[in-house]
Amino acid sequence: MTEYYLEGMKLEEDDPKFLKYVAKYPSVFLKETYDSSTLYLLPHSKILCYIANKDGIYQIGDQIFRIAGNYIYQTGYESNIDELFLPKDQISTKDVTVMLSRPRLETKSDLVQKTINFTNDSRFRIVSSIREYSVWVSNPGFTMWYYDIITNPQKRTWGIWGRAQLNTKSANDEGYIRLDCLGCTEESISGGYDENTGLSQRVIYFGPDYSLDLDDSYSPAYSRGRLIDGTTEYLYICWDDALDETMSYTYYTSSSPNDPY
Numbered sequence: 001m002t003e004y005y006l007e008g009m010k011l012e013e014d015d016p017k018f019l020k021y022v023a024k025y026p027s028v029f030l031k032e033t034y035d036s037s038t039l040y041l042l043p044h045s046k047i048l049c050y051i052a053n054k055d056g057i058y059q060i061g062d063q064i065f066r067i068a069g070n071y072i073y074q075t076g077y078e079s080n081i082d083e084l085f086l087p088k089d090q091i092s093t094k095d096v097t098v099m100l101s102r103p104r105l106e107t108k109s110d111l112v113q114k115t116i117n118f119t120n121d122s123r124f125r126i127v128s129s130i131r132e133y134s135v136w137v138s139n140p141g142f143t144m145w146y147y148d149i150i151t152n153p154q155k156r157t158w159g160i161w162g163r164a165q166l167n168t169k170s171a172n173d174e175g176y177i178r179l180d181c182l183g184c185t186e187e188s189i190s191g192g193y194d195e196n197t198g199l200s201q202r203v204i205y206f207g208p209d210y211s212l213d214l215d216d217s218y219s220p221a222y223s224r225g226r227l228i229d230g231t232t233e234y235l236y237i238c239w240d241d242a243l244d245e246t247m248s249y250t251y252y253t254s255s256s257p258n259d260p261y
């Protein structure tokens with residue numbers, strides 16, 4: 001799914017081939033609206049979507065899964081694969097289970113989201129999101145948890161915000177996590193980034209069994225967008241702690257790259 005998604009994002013923002021591409025691979029693109037804009041996102045964490053095929057299907061042991069929008073379908077029987085493509089209220093067998101893939105239903109299922117316009121040209125902006133996802137694996141019985149930072153570049157055309165082909169970067173610094181369980185110890189996590197032409201998406205953390213204790217986990221993160229419009233402008237949205245219940249941010253612009261870390 002990730003490979004098909006990134007290929008589609010190479011198309012120009014006003015290229016009609018993009019909408020044809022989205023229609024051809026509907027499982028790959030999740031359409032969401034936010035702040036008078038349209039966002040096309042992967043329906044789950046970038047790392048899990050690398051495992052799934054273009055229809056959202058992947059298999060772990062004898063369990064078959066399908067990523068479908070905000071849901072994960074699961075069955076232990078190949079004869080039920082066709083059921084994985086039905087709306088969840090039309091499934092006729094108890095051998096297929098359906099789970100929410102993003103357990104926190106706040107602002108478009110994000111932990112937090114912020115939109116900032118470029119100062120040199122207000123037609124362009126970036127949307128920075130911190131997202132939490134989960135997948136329940138009934139056999140052998142555990143939940144995988146994922147935390148991503150996403151930078152989505154946009155352009156306003158005729159009053160409507162859509163995609164933009166800008167250089168972006170999504171990054172997190174080194175930090176630590178503590179799982180939300182009794183006796184769980186602190187673990188360090190490494191920093192890193194994803195840079196792309198168009199949307200960028202960096203996996204901050206993924207692991208099994210427990211969600212993060214967001215009161216006792218820490219990892220700064222930032223989104224960066226670069227706009228070349230006569231002059232070059234870099235726009236930064238910096239999250240003081242991307243693994244916190246109540247996140248604070250700062251933002252600034254620069255004429256040259258000034259990455260926080």
